[in-house]
Amino acid sequence: MFGQKGSISGIVSFQNQPQPYANIYVNEINKGSVSDENGVFEIPNIPYGLYTISVSILGFKTIKREIEIKNDEIYLDFKLEEIPSSLDEIVLSGTMKPVTKLESPIPVDVYSTSFFLKNPTPSIFESLQNVNGVRPQLNCNVCNTGDIHINGLEGPYTMVLIDGMPIVSGLSTVYGLTGIPQSLIERVEVVKGPASTLYGSEAVGGLINIITKNTLSAPSVSADIFASGWGELNTDIGLKYNLGSSAQGLLGVNYFNYQNPIDNNEDGFTDLTLQNRISIFNKFNFERKNNRIFSLAARYIYENRWGGQMIWSPEDRGSDEIYGESIYTNRWETFGIYQIPSSEQILFQFSFNGHKQDSYYGDTPFMADQIIGFGQLTWSKLIRKHDLLLGTSYRYTFYDDNTTATFNNQENKNMPSIIQLPGVFLQDEIRLNHQNKLVLAARYDYNSIHGNIFTPRFNYKWNSENQKNILRISMGNGFRIANVFTEDHAALTGARDVVFEEDLDPETSYNVNVNFVKKIFTSRNAFIGLDASAFYTYFNNRILPDYETNPNQIIYANLDGYSVSKGVSGNADITFSSGLKILTGFTLMDVSVNENGESYKQLLTESFQGVWSVSYPIPNWGVNLDYTGNLFGPMRLPLLGELDDRDEYSPWFSIQNIQITKFIGSYWQLYGGVKNLLNFVPPANSIARAFDPFDKDVIFDENGQVVPTPNNPNALTFDPTYVYASNQGIRAFFGIRYTLR
Structure with a gap:
């Protein structure tokens, strides 16, 4: 069986209705697919072995199923269950590891794209005005530059990351929060309180x-x-x-x-x-x-x-x-x-x-x-x-x-x-x-x-x-x-x-x-x-x-x-x-x-x-x-x-x-x-x-x-x-x- 590979295919549905755009992910090999308009998906070229399959889509509970690939093709039928909250969303910021918000030992607030679309703005700086405990602060009446306060602490105490990387700091503390294309933002995670242990000295306030x-x-x-x-x-x-x-x-x-x-x-x-x-x-x-x-x-x-x-x-x-x-x-x-x-x-x-x-x-x-x-x-x-x-x-x-x-x-x-x-x-x-x-x-x-x-x-x-x-x-x-x-x-x-x-x-x-x-x-x-x-x-x-x-x-x-x-x-x-x-x-x-x-x-x-x-x-x-x-x-x-x-x-x-x-x-x-x-x-x-x-x-x-x-x-x-x-x-x-x- 060494070197042999199989494939996974199947359908994702809710109440017998196909669900397009669901994410299907094989955790151990970091490979995945997205269901099409008929709810159908396929992941080819998977080596024989034991795997954990995750199925996630906004608004539904994440499904995790253990399977063993030992045939050329395995067909799976995933039936989704609605969730009324975001507690099953995957977060990264608390521990640097993907974990559901519910399971995270560090409290992480998660705001999806749909949240920001409720009040469209031209920059992520302005978008955060409706996040509890977070306030975009203007620092000048003339050029309207500003920073982001968390729980009353000024902008330099807040570390801003893009995909986990400390991109916005120093000079860009004031000027780098504009111009991040919102069309590419999946979600924004907010951690309040020191995160210096994992992210370094700038993450004092959050x-x-x-x-x-x-x-x-x-x-x-x-x-x-x-x-x-x-x-x-x-x-x-x-x-x-x-x-x-x-x-x-x-x-x-x-x-x-x-x-x-x-x-x-x-x-x-x-x-x-x-x-x-x-x-x-x-x-x-x-x-x-x-x-x-x-x-x-x-x-x-x-x-x-x-x-x-x-x-x-x-x-x-x-x-x-x-x-x-x-x-x-x-x-x-x-x-x-x-x-x-x-x-x-x-x-x-x-x-x-x-x-x-x-x-x-x-x-x-x-x-x-x-x-x-x-x-x-x-x-x-x-x-x-x-x-x-x-x-x-x-x-x-x-x-x-x-x-x-x-x-x-x-x-x-x-x-x-x-x-x-x-x-x-x-x-x-x-x-x-x-x-x-x-x-x-x-x-x-x-x-x-x-x-x-x-x-x-x-x-x-x-x-x-x-x-x-x-x-x-x-x-x-x-x-x-x-x-x-x-x-x-x-x-x-x-x-x-x-x-x-x-x-x-x-x-x-x-x-x-x-x-x-x-x-x-x-x-x-x-x-x-x-x-x-x-x-x-x-x-x-x-x-x-x-x-x-x-x-x-x-x-x-x-x-x-x-x-x-x-x-x-x-x-x-x-x-x-x-x-x-x-x-x-x-x-x-x-x-x-x-x-x-x-x-x-x-x-x-x-x-x-x-x-x-x-x-x-x-x-x-x-x-x-x-x-x-x-x-x-x-x-x-x-x-x-x-x-x-x-x-x-x-x-x-x-x-x-x-x-x-x-x-x-x-x-x-x-x-x-x-x-x-x-x-x-x-x-x-x-x-x-x-x-x-x-x-x-x-x-x-x-x-x-x-x-x-x-x-x-x-x-x-x-x-x-x-x-x-x-x-x-x-x-x-x-x-x-x-x-x-």
């Missing part, structure tokens, strides 16, 4: 893993084009193709254009940054001998964005007469995964990316280059009750700019920063019994500048016998090294000087998270999934910008004290037999700083967040209705001194959207609706002294403090960092989608 579509299950052609009443135009195109008989490719193109200056608040500045952006993404999956994994992906993004005074033109770039913030971004990325030929499960993952930024903030230039190379080798082995994962990684970071960040005062010359970060990690997932699982993990890194880094982690999971109740407990610590100019846009914008009081030491954090999940099936065929969490994070050496000591400066230093982020969150997933589906959640948190015995709230951090998504299908009309929204509590805002007459706290505010989708046949969808139904926008005076952006009429004393004058009674300087929400008000949108399977 991680967001953007999983791209598999070439086996992706549509042959997909297109999504929509426009808004403000003049925004977004185009997403996806195309699957074959490269001979041994490889498949997946091409995605995103183009976003907005060239319509609007100043509804009449402050003389654009309410929304003008942008011209193109992103091209290509992913290859190669079939190799023994059906081992080999995939390779690449992305290129170019963006030209500017915001500023309405009379600004490209000829004013860098001038001190008319204020504008103009940013050119060129970025490329490549990453992949290769399964090393071996009887063991050994994977090599790699990524390489470059980011070049050419920008002016008024008359302040910021020119920066960054190159990051990353390689990771992992070995996994199941030994009785122990599911072991051993890995080693190496990360190289080159960074150069025209600021004090790379200027050596002793040598009196520019010296680019080069950081080498080798590391090893070990994870032992122990299945104590059917109801109890334990994860022990630790990671050691050596930073070529800061030395040794050790990050341990502990996770425990308990589930009831019927798996309707799940308890998870997580503890761990994190480690982060800050690069102010790449992570904090406020260090560049406006008229403030950046001051470093000392060499910045790395931050450390300690985290505890308790999560409880309960599934309820009612007598009326309704399903209720409840998810509640409590979290606590303690920081040493926290690096926080000080906007308040001197209104003309941003002062960076390690905190002489400690910082705490704590809170509770809850989610409810409710599905009725009528098709009505409700997703809702809240996060109540307190992020405080204790310095010199005094405690105060962290700037730009909401005390409450609520989100919801309500969907209702009308099958007879071929229509689906979606109502999405969020609600934010007050945030403490950066004032320019005691005389600043702007509000110290933001108001309660809510951004709500409604959409109607019409299905036309099997391929077409028309959709449209209204965004920001309540027409909420921040106050018109959010930009201080917008009429004097170069502070030509501001008087300073010998200590750099602003002197009140009759023309400036509140002692203000030009400052666009007082921002907590977009200036973009109510607007209609309309779009069309085409999908060919």
Whole structure:
């Protein structure tokens, strides 16, 4: 029988109806197929032996069946069962291994493509606005750049991955979250709390893993084009193709254009940054001998964005007469995964990316280059009750700019920063019994500048016998090294000087998270999934910008004290037999700083967040209705001194959207609706002294403090960092989608 091969074929159905586009996968050899329009599938050339076959499709329970191939052909009949929740979805981010969300010892939130289609946006950055505990934060009223907060922690504490690779970091923390083609996104996984043990020092607050579509299950052609009443135009195109008989490719193109200056608040500045952006993404999956994994992906993004005074033109770039913030971004990325030929499960993952930024903030230039190379080798082995994962990684970071960040005062010359970060990690997932699982993990890194880094982690999971109740407990610590100019846009914008009081030491954090999940099936065929969490994070050496000591400066230093982020969150997933589906959640948190015995709230951090998504299908009309929204509590805002007459706290505010989708046949969808139904926008005076952006009429004393004058009674300087929400008000949108399977 040695060397003999057979094939598997069969049909996938639900209630005697064939189910197309189901994924059929042979786990041991990483080979699969997709059922056709008649529910039929075939997987050829499988060596004789014992295998586990998985059948999965969104909305149905995953089927796993053990079979023995000892004949030329085996025919299988898979009958699907509906599931009312996403607990059976496969997740990767918690343990670096594929496991159902239900079985994962680490709580992972999963958001599929259908979730993001309920409120279409031109970038993944904006798409996350309806995810509980996650908030896209704008950092500048002028160029509208931002980052992603998780449980109140700023963007640099969040690691953003693409297919498990740390692609978005450093310079792209601010600029790299746009331009990821949504036509190629399969799902987004969110882990809240430190994931430093497996993913490294940037995953202190949590991680967001953007999983791209598999070439086996992706549509042959997909297109999504929509426009808004403000003049925004977004185009997403996806195309699957074959490269001979041994490889498949997946091409995605995103183009976003907005060239319509609007100043509804009449402050003389654009309410929304003008942008011209193109992103091209290509992913290859190669079939190799023994059906081992080999995939390779690449992305290129170019963006030209500017915001500023309405009379600004490209000829004013860098001038001190008319204020504008103009940013050119060129970025490329490549990453992949290769399964090393071996009887063991050994994977090599790699990524390489470059980011070049050419920008002016008024008359302040910021020119920066960054190159990051990353390689990771992992070995996994199941030994009785122990599911072991051993890995080693190496990360190289080159960074150069025209600021004090790379200027050596002793040598009196520019010296680019080069950081080498080798590391090893070990994870032992122990299945104590059917109801109890334990994860022990630790990671050691050596930073070529800061030395040794050790990050341990502990996770425990308990589930009831019927798996309707799940308890998870997580503890761990994190480690982060800050690069102010790449992570904090406020260090560049406006008229403030950046001051470093000392060499910045790395931050450390300690985290505890308790999560409880309960599934309820009612007598009326309704399903209720409840998810509640409590979290606590303690920081040493926290690096926080000080906007308040001197209104003309941003002062960076390690905190002489400690910082705490704590809170509770809850989610409810409710599905009725009528098709009505409700997703809702809240996060109540307190992020405080204790310095010199005094405690105060962290700037730009909401005390409450609520989100919801309500969907209702009308099958007879071929229509689906979606109502999405969020609600934010007050945030403490950066004032320019005691005389600043702007509000110290933001108001309660809510951004709500409604959409109607019409299905036309099997391929077409028309959709449209209204965004920001309540027409909420921040106050018109959010930009201080917008009429004097170069502070030509501001008087300073010998200590750099602003002197009140009759023309400036509140002692203000030009400052666009007082921002907590977009200036973009109510607007209609309309779009069309085409999908060919």
